[in-house]
Amino acid sequence: MSTDDATDGEQHDEEAGRADEPLLALEDVEVHYDTGTGIERYLSDKRVKAVDGVNLELEENDIVVLVGESGCGKTTLGKSAVGLERPTGGAVKYRGQDIWEAKDHPRGADIEFREIRRAMQIIHQDPANALNASRRVRAILADPLKKYRTELGPQEREETIYRYLEYVDMTPAEDYADRYPHQLSGGEKQRITLGRALLMNPDVILADEAISALDVSLRVEMMDLILDLQETFDTSYVFISHDLANARYLAKRAGGRIAIMYLGNIVEIGGPDEVIQNPSHPYTEVLRWSTPSMDPDVAMERIKEKPPVRRIDVPDPQDPPSGCAFHPRCTKAREACAAEDPELYDAEETEAACFRALDNHEYWSSQELEDAEGSGTAELGVGD
Numbered sequence: 001m002s003t004d005d006a007t008d009g010e011q012h013d014e015e016a017g018r019a020d021e022p023l024l025a026l027e028d029v030e031v032h033y034d035t036g037t038g039i040e041r042y043l044s045d046k047r048v049k050a051v052d053g054v055n056l057e058l059e060e061n062d063i064v065v066l067v068g069e070s071g072c073g074k075t076t077l078g079k080s081a082v083g084l085e086r087p088t089g090g091a092v093k094y095r096g097q098d099i100w101e102a103k104d105h106p107r108g109a110d111i112e113f114r115e116i117r118r119a120m121q122i123i124h125q126d127p128a129n130a131l132n133a134s135r136r137v138r139a140i141l142a143d144p145l146k147k148y149r150t151e152l153g154p155q156e157r158e159e160t161i162y163r164y165l166e167y168v169d170m171t172p173a174e175d176y177a178d179r180y181p182h183q184l185s186g187g188e189k190q191r192i193t194l195g196r197a198l199l200m201n202p203d204v205i206l207a208d209e210a211i212s213a214l215d216v217s218l219r220v221e222m223m224d225l226i227l228d229l230q231e232t233f234d235t236s237y238v239f240i241s242h243d244l245a246n247a248r249y250l251a252k253r254a255g256g257r258i259a260i261m262y263l264g265n266i267v268e269i270g271g272p273d274e275v276i277q278n279p280s281h282p283y284t285e286v287l288r289w290s291t292p293s294m295d296p297d298v299a300m301e302r303i304k305e306k307p308p309v310r311r312i313d314v315p316d317p318q319d320p321p322s323g324c325a326f327h328p329r330c331t332k333a334r335e336a337c338a339a340e341d342p343e344l345y346d347a348e349e350t351e352a353a354c355f356r357a358l359d360n361h362e363y364w365s366s367q368e369l370e371d372a373e374g375s376g377t378a379e380l381g382v383g384d
């Protein structure tokens with residue numbers, strides 16, 4: 001990081017104050033969507049519980065990778081975490097400041113909403129949609145500087161743009177600055193969106209499937225670039241990935257955590273080796289089982305095996321099961337699982353929302369659930 005860029009970071013941290021508070025805290029966050037239209041909304045209490053009571057903290061220079069099947073609420077949770085989606089319940093706090101309180105009651109806020117917006121950025125899956133096709137890279141990158149770095153004159157702005165293009169390995173920077181998005185490859189476009197996010201000197205970046213659209217051969221390169229720059233800029237990341245192998249790579253290199261989501265909740269969280277090698281939640285085992293193996297012998301064995309689920313189908317998010325939402329699919333479910341919703345408990349090496357993590361729980365004395373029909377080869381929607 002250049003001295004200028006480093007100084008900016010320090011200034012923002014000082015402005016934000018509150019050293020004793022976590023950088024980001026999600027407290028019992030819920031995002032429930034009303035479904036139906038018109039009068040139906042009032043007559044029906046059906047709602048999609050996209051996120052349903054999530055607690056999560058993010059420290060400075062931290063990484064959490066959210067993993068789970070399609071529709072489990074990863075994007076909704078990620079957007080809530082960076083202030084792009086207003087929760088219908090609970091709170092999201094940036095350095096102790098409730099984000100939505102700062103928006104609704106600016107006078108009482110310790111940190112302005114505008115400052116919070118700057119501090120939280122997003123990189124989308126599809127960089128082509130995120131970049132204005134009719135503007136050159138130079139103009140695209142000048143926008144955030146004009147908005148948030150008003151002290152910079154045209155010359156300094158140009159130098160800053162070149163410097164950030166170099167950070168994201170786009171050299172010669174002058175050449176790339178003159179291009180339009182259609183003159184860039186997919187990987188180059190994603191580098192521009194990363195550079196643009198970093199220009200805001202953010203504390204947190206939400207990277208929503210930011211590498212999924214890239215060629216497999218470019219994914220590791222992009223992950224490495226993001227992780228190198230994470231060290232340079234001390235940025236925290238919430239990554240969203242449907243791919244457990246990528247999640248492991250990201251979390252392991254950065255010393256971060258993997259959070260496994262299922263139907264609106266985090267069901268297991270911990271270090272990458274712990275979550276993947278010694279999971280305590282039966283759903284994490286399912287994800288691990290469904291991740292394709294590079295080892296042909298393991299792959300052949302998997303084909304012969306039955307998936308470790310009792311049912312293949314994911315329940316309707318408008319009508320989630322009682323108790324533990326995973327219990328109808330869980331091979332270890334007992335009656336206690338249908339009656340009560342587990343919290344995250346300290347498990348062997350992770351935190352897991354499963355009664356089996358507790359030595360003294362009525363789970364152990366309750367009846368096993370009868371086997372459900374429908375076991376077979378599951379299409380679980382994770383992995384490539």
Ligand SMILES: Nc1ncnc2c1ncn2[C@@H]1O[C@H](COP(=O)(O)OP(=O)(O)OP(=O)(O)O)[C@@H](O)[C@H]1O
Nearest residue numbers: 033048050069070071072073074075076077242317
């Ligand atoms: N604006 C909305 N209105 C109603 N339902 C929504 C809305 N946005 C998301 N949902 C629903 O909320 C649930 C969670 O969606 P979300 O996009 O967060 O999941 P996801 O895990 O990111 O999925 P994917 O991996 O497919 O992107 C899904 O059932 C989805 O259909």
